[in-house]
Amino acid sequence: MFFFDVFPLATKVSIFEIQRFIEFSALKNSLNESFDNVNTVKRDWYRLNIYYLKKAGAIVDDSKSPICEISFRKSFEEEGLKEFKGKTIQLPFILQ
Secondary structure: OOHHHHHHHOOOOOOOOOOHHHHOOOOOOOOOOOOOOHHHHHHHHHHHHHHHHHHOOOEEEOOOOOOEEEOOOOOOOOOOOHHHOOOEEEOOEEEO
């Protein structure tokens, strides 16, 4: 069943647009495909963590690497990242 299979049963349907890297990154293909593979999921994970740092007020320098990992033990979304406000974070960055 897909999400659109319920449309005939619904009295109202609402659709909203999201930034995919924030809400959903599918892993359903092998590396033979250019989309929805392990590399695109990692890319979206890094982008999400960069987004959280920037939202907390950090300046992110990704000129040398795209790698940015924030452990769920430290932050779920951007809470707990206020210490980075106004600071420049050079990637790669891994926060345990």
